[in-house]
Every structure is written in structure tokens, then in C-alpha cells.
Amino acid sequence: MNSPSGIIIIDKPSGITSHNCISKLRYLLKERKIGHCGTLDPMASGILPIMIGSAVKASEYLVDHDKRYFAGIKLGITTDTEDISGNVLTQHSGSLPSFAEFASVAKSFEGEIMQTPPMYSALKVGGIKLLDLAREGVTVERKARKVSIYLCNPIERDDGFYLDVACSRGTYIRTLCADIGEKLGCGAVMCSLRRTEVDVFKESDAIVFDDLNGMSKEEILSHLIPVEKMFMHLREARLDPFFNRLYFHGEKIKLSKLRGIKGEVGELFRIYDENGFYSLGEITESDGIKYFRQKKLFFDRESTK
Numbered sequence: 586m587n588s589p590s591g592i593i594i595i596d597k598p599s600g601i602t603s604h605n606c607i608s609k610l611r612y613l614l615k616e617r618k619i620g621h622c623g624t625l626d627p628m629a630s631g632i633l634p635i636m637i638g639s640a641v642k643a644s645e646y647l648v649d650h651d652k653r654y655f656a657g658i659k660l661g662i663t664t665d666t667e668d669i670s671g672n673v674l675t676q677h678s679g680s681l682p683s684f685a686e687f688a689s690v691a692k693s694f695e696g697e698i699m700q701t702p703p704m705y706s707a708l709k710v711g712g713i714k715l716l717d718l719a720r721e722g723v724t725v726e727r728k729a730r731k732v733s734i735y736l737c738n739p740i741e742r743d744d745g746f747y748l749d750v751a752c753s754r755g756t757y758i759r760t761l762c763a764d765i766g767e768k769l770g771c772g773a774v775m776c777s778l779r780r781t782e783v784d785v786f787k788e789s790d791a792i793v794f795d796d797l798n799g800m801s802k803e804e805i806l807s808h809l810i811p812v813e814k815m816f817m818h819l820r821e822a823r824l825d826p827f828f829n830r831l832y833f834h835g836e837k838i839k840l841s842k843l844r845g846i847k848g849e850v851g852e853l854f855r856i857y858d859e860n861g862f863y864s865l866g867e868i869t870e871s872d873g874i875k876y877f878r879q880k881k882l883f884f885d886r887e888s889t890k
Contacts, residue, residue, distance in 0.1 A: 589616065590638035590884070591809035596791035599630045599777075606633055606794060614802055622647040623783055624707070628670060631655075631780030632791050639883050640812040646881075647815060650784035651735070653751045657777035658762045660687065660746065660769065665719070666705040667759040669776040677771040687746055688739035690768050694761060695737050699729040703760050732756040751782075785814060812883055813855060813862040822846050822854040822866060829858060832866065837878035840868060846877055853880060860884075 595606045603624045611619050614637070622634045622644045631654075636644050660681045664671030682690075702708050704719040710727075718725060736751040750758060759775040766773025781788055792800075792808050822845065828838055840846060846854065848868050856864040867880040 588618070588638045589614065589806050589809060590640050591811055592640050592643075592786070592814070593635045593637060593805065593808055594786050594791040594810070595633045595635055595797075596788065596793045597625050597630055597633045598794055599628055601794070602627050603633055606635060609794070609797055610635060610637075610805070613797060613800075613805060620644055623652070623780075625780060626778070628668065629778040629780060631778075632783055632786060632788060633780075634783055634786055636812075637809065642881060642883050643812045643815055647784060649754055650815075651751065651753055651782075652756075652780060652784075653736075653749075653782035654758050655779045655781055656748045656750060656758045656762065656775050658746050658748055658765065658773050659776040660766060660773045661771050662774055663763065663766065663772040664774050667703050667757075667763040667774060668778075669774050671705070671774070675772055679771070681771055682769050684739070684741045684746065687765070687769065690765055691737050691739040691748060693768070694765065695734050697731055697733050700732050700757060700760055700764070701729045702727050703757055703763075730755060734761070737761070785817070786810075811862070816853075816855050816862075816865065819853050819855050819865070820848070821857060823857050832856070832864075832877070832879055833882075835879055837869065837871075837876040840875040840877050843877055850875065 593610065597603065597606055603621045607619055607621055611617060616637060618638050618641055620636050620641045622636055625631060625633055634647055659669060661677040662673055663675045664673055702715065704715050704724055708715050708727075710718070710725050715725070715727070732755055733753040734750065734756065736749065738749040740747040740749060748762070750761065758778055762773050762775040790810065792805070797805065824832055824843065828843060831838055850868050850870045852868050854866045855862055856866045863884040864882045865880040866877055869876045869878055
């Protein structure tokens with residue numbers, strides 16, 4: 586029997602780690618080849634894509650994609666972690682900004698911005714995680730990075746302020762909250778976080794983590810999403826059997842010899858054979874000649890050998 590392969594979206598509750606979700610699925614599916622894509626902190630809830638079997642090879646592509654979050658923000662304090670769990674550094678003594686003032690400042694962060702990663706993060710400096718340095722009381726200089734905030738929609742609900750944020754990879758929502766607080770002049774921290782989208786995957790695709798306990802292996806696998814869903818924005822390509830064998834074994838092929846594949850250098854394609862999607866191919870160039878070659882092989886097709 587073939588091992589399962591695909592993506593399962595878990596709705597992770599707050600209070601557990603992303604690795605807890607991996608361990609649970611490994612136990613229930615009796616499958617060792619499992620990895621998550623895009624860690625969620627224990628404090629955060631929301632969708633966590635988990636790659637099963639050969640789909641693990643696609644993890645690097647999903648990490649690069651855009652995400653969406655729903656975050657609670659508390660005005661009037663700052664902490665060393667930029668979220669509510671940290672040690673309080675300052676407390677604002679005056680009146681707090683109105684929702685209209687908060688909304689105006691929040692919207693000003695839409696677009697490309699420079700953001701300095703927080704000390705309490707998994708980024709490494711000199712091979713050491715910033716998080717580990719921060720726990721030892723060490724602060725090091727971090728370079729600001731360009732990130733994109735496609736949407737920063739302010740919301741008032743139950744006497745609290747929230748942000749609906751669509752952003753590029755590498756964006757820290759707690760840093761966004763802290764920067765909004767700094768611009769308001771009162772300070773702010775993130776007090777809750779839920780991830781609602783990762784690329785094409787949404788909450789409606791997810792299995793609630795606690796529901797796994799009552800599900801059989803077959804029921805869980807019925808939620809398996811084919812890895813090709815991640816790449817539906819790419820053009821589809823099929824190769825003649827002769828060229829397909831060369832391609833499968835890693836040979837580069839002159840683009841002029843292939844029918845139906847045209848494009849610019851660096852363009853990726855979804856590659857199919859008679860059994861369906863199995864690879865990503867890429868147009869490359871050498872000495873002024875365009876070639877087509879394998880970028881990523883997901884499935885080892887017996888019929889292609």
C-alpha cells in the first residue's frame with residue numbers, strides 16, 4: 586500500500602506547540618515522514634499546514650507564501666517580548682487613543698515597510714537564536730527588513746481593538762503592534778493572535794486539533810489535500826515520453842525542442858504525466874540558450890523510468 590502524501594491543515598489551539606500537532610498526527614497516522622510549515626507560537630491559534638509523506642518536499646515553497654492573521658492589541662504598555670506574556674517595560678499614564686486615532690495609525694502601516702525583528706524570535710545571529718540570547722538578557726543589533734502589509738484593517742469589538750492583517754512572509758505581528766503603539770505615543774503589545782490563512786489554505790480547510798481524538802486514520806486522511814493545490818497559479822506542462830524520461834532523470838532539455846512550453850527564464854511549471862502531477866520544472870539559460878529542467882521532484886513515478 587502506498588504511503589499517504591499530501592497536506593493536512595490543522596486548526597491549532599493556543600497553549601500547545603506546533604510540534605504537539607506533529608506528534609499527534611504521527612501517532613494517529615503511524616507515519617514518520619511528517620513536518621509542519623510555518624511555526625505557530627504556543628500563544629497563537631489558527632491554521633497550521635502539515636505536510637505528509639512526499640509533500641514534505643514542498644515545505645520550502647509554502648514557507649515563502651503570504652499569510653493572514655487576526656490579532657488583538659492592547660494599548661498603553663510595552664513588554665520585552667512585544668506581546669502580553671512578556672515583562673512590562675513601560676505603562677502609559679495618560680488617556681489612551683480613541684479607536685479613530687488607532688485606526689488611522691494602523692492603516693498607515695499598509696504597504697512596504699521596514700521592520701526590525703524582535704529579540705524574542707527564532708532568527709539566528711552568529712548561529713545562535715535571538716530567543717536564546719534574549720533569555721540570557723543579551724540584546725544584539727538587528728537589521729531592519731522590508732516586509733509587505735497588504736491589509737491592516739482595524740476592528741473594534743467588545744471594547745477591544747483588533748487587527749486583520751494580510752502580509753508577506755517574515756512579518757512579525759507583535760512587532761507591528763509595538764510599532765503602532767510607538768507611533769501612537771502610548772505603547773502597545775499583541776494580546777492574542779490567530780492565523781486565518783496561509784497562501785491558498787483557509788480555516789474552512791482545517792481539522793480542529795481536538796477533533797482528531799475522535800477520528801479514525803481513514804477519516805483524517807479524507808482531509809488530505811493534494812500538494813499540487815499549492816502550485817495551481819503556475820502553468821501546466823506535459824512532456825512527450827522521450828523527453829519526460831530525460832527530464833525525470835535530471836537532464837536539461839533545450840526549450841526549443843519541447844512543444845507547448847514557452848516562457849521567461851526562471852518561470853516554473855507544474856509537470857504532469859499519465860498519473861498526474863509529479864514535479865516542478867523550470868526554464869533556465871546557459872550561454873544564451875534556454876533549457877528546461879527539473880526544479881523539484883515530488884513523486885517517483887515508476888512509469889517515467
